[in-house]
Amino acid sequence: MATSGSLPPPPAEPEPWSEKDFTPITVFLRHQIGITLESHRMGLLQARLRSRLQAKSYRSFTQFHEQVLRVDPNGWGAQLLIDLSTVNHTSFFREPAHFTFMTERVATWLKESPSQPVRIWSAGCSSGQEPYSMAMVLLELLGPTVAQKVEIWASDLSLEMLKAAAGAIYTTRDVQGISPPRLRRFFLLGRGPREGSFRVVPEIRDMVRFRHIDLRNPVWPVPGDLPMIFCRNVSIYFSDEERLTLLHRLTQQLRPGGWLVMGNGEILPEVPANLRKHSPSLFQKEG
Ligand SMILES: C[S@@+](CC[C@H](N)C(=O)[O-])C[C@H]1O[C@@H](n2cnc3c(N)ncnc32)[C@H](O)[C@@H]1O
Numbered sequence: 001m002a003t004s005g006s007l008p009p010p011p012a013e014p015e016p017w018s019e020k021d022f023t024p025i026t027v028f029l030r031h032q033i034g035i036t037l038e039s040h041r042m043g044l045l046q047a048r049l050r051s052r053l054q055a056k057s058y059r060s061f062t063q064f065h066e067q068v069l070r071v072d073p074n075g076w077g078a079q080l081l082i083d084l085s086t087v088n089h090t091s092f093f094r095e096p097a098h099f100t101f102m103t104e105r106v107a108t109w110l111k112e113s114p115s116q117p118v119r120i121w122s123a124g125c126s127s128g129q130e131p132y133s134m135a136m137v138l139l140e141l142l143g144p145t146v147a148q149k150v151e152i153w154a155s156d157l158s159l160e161m162l163k164a165a166a167g168a169i170y171t172t173r174d175v176q177g178i179s180p181p182r183l184r185r186f187f188l189l190g191r192g193p194r195e196g197s198f199r200v201v202p203e204i205r206d207m208v209r210f211r212h213i214d215l216r217n218p219v220w221p222v223p224g225d226l227p228m229i230f231c232r233n234v235s236i237y238f239s240d241e242e243r244l245t246l247l248h249r250l251t252q253q254l255r256p257g258g259w260l261v262m263g264n265g266e267i268l269p270e271v272p273a274n275l276r277k278h279s280p281s282l283f284q285k286e287g
Contacts (some may be wrong), residue, residue, distance in 0.1 A: 016060035017050050025049070025063045025081070032073050033106050034216055035085055035237065048084045059275035065265065083160040086237065090126040092178050093133045095232065098261050101282065102228060103137050108143075109227060110149055119223050123215060123250070124234030125154035128165030128208070129174070131198050134230075135207040136186050147207060153222045155213035162210055173250075215246055225255040233263035240269065248272050256287020 014020035026042065029035045037045060049061070058064050068077035093099055106118050122131040131154035139146045156162050169190070175183060175198050186204055190197035213220055215234065229250055235243045250260055251272050260275065260283040262268065271277060274286045 005142065014060075014062065016062075017046075019046075021061040024045055025061055028065065028069050028073075028078075029081060032069075033078060033082060034242075035082075036239070037085060041085070041087075045081075045085045048111065052080065052084070053057055079159055083158045085094060086158050086161075088120070088126045088158065090129045090233075092129045092175065094130065095264050095281070098230065098232070098281070099137050100262070101259075102230075103141050106138060106150065106192050107226065116244070117123070117148070119226050120150070120152055121222050121226055121229045122152065122154040122252070123229055123231040125156050125165060125210070126158075126161050128154065128161075128168060128200075128210075129170075130154070130230060130232070131208045132168065132186075132204055137183060139186075139204065139207070140265075144255070149221075150207065152208045153211065154208050155220075155222065156209040157212075157214045159212060162212055164209055165208075167245075168205050170198045170200075172196060172198070175197070179272045195197060215249075216242065220249075220253065222253070224253055226253055226258055227255055227260045228261065230261045232261060235262070235264065235266055235268070243268070244270050244272075247275065251275050253284055254285045256285055258285050259283070260285070 014023075046061075049064075053061070053064050056261055064077065068075065072078075075103070102120065106120075109116070109118050112214075121132060122134065125131050131152050134152050135146075138150050138152075142149055154165065156165070170187075175187065176209045178187075183198070186201055187198040188201055190199065213222070215231075216238075231246075232248055235246055238246055247260075247268070247270075251274060254260060262281045262283065266281070271283060275283045276286060277283055
C-alpha cells in the first residue's frame, strides 16, 4: 500500500556522552572483554573515557564505538577500556602477614632443596608494589645470592599498569608506609624534574619478570609447578563461575603442597576440592 506525504524522520542520534550513547560500549565491555561493572563503577568509567576521548577530539561514545571498537575489537580502544575500567589500588607490603608467611616458606624450601630455585608469581600485580615488596623481603632474607635462588614473575591485564610497574617510579604517598631503612636501601631519590619521586633500585627491579596476562585467557606464559602464587584482590572482577574456573587453573599451576595467597577481603564461596583452606586468604594444594 502506497503512503503519501513525507518520509518519517530518521531515528534520533543519542545525545553525545549520554547514558544511551554509552550503551554499545557497555555491550562491548560485557561481550568482547568480559567485564561487567557495577553502576557506580560504570559511571566512573564513563567520566574517565569521556575525558580521554575528548582529548583525542572524538565527539561522542558512538563515534568511538563505530570508528575504533568495531573496526579493531582487539586494538587500542579495547585496551583503553580495560585500563580505565579496572581498579588498580595496591600498596607496598599490603597485607604484611602474607610477606612474612612467604619469607618463612622460602627459607624452609631453600633449606630443604638449596639447589632448586624458588619461583613465585604475582598474578594481577597492578603497578608493581606487590612483586617489588616480595623482592625486597627476599633480598633481606638471602642477601646477594637472591638472584640465583629466587624468580619472581608478575603479570597484569592492564598494559598501563605494567608500564608503570616496569618504570618503578613512585610518589611520596606511595612509599609513605615503608620504613626509613627500607626506603634508604631500596629506593633512589629523584633529582631535577623527578624531584620528590622514588625509584626502586635496579637490584630489586631486575628480580621481577613482567608479563602481560589476562587471567581469563587459556594460556598463561609463566612456569608451572609453582610453590606459591599471590593472586590477591583480582577475583573481585570475576563472576562466581569465572572465579571458580580461575581457582581451578591457579591450583593446576601450583606444585603439590604449593600455596595460593588471595586477598584478605575476598569472598570465595567455593574452592576446588584439592585446595585446603588454612585461613580466609591462605590455601594449600593437596599432595
Ligand atoms: C586491585 S589490584 C590488586 C593488586 C595487587 N594484587 C594487590 O593486592 O595489591 C587488581 C589488579 O588485577 C588486574 N586484573 C583485573 N582483571 C584481570 C584479569 N582478567 N587478568 C589479569 N589481571 C587482572 C587489574 O588490572 C589490577 O591491576
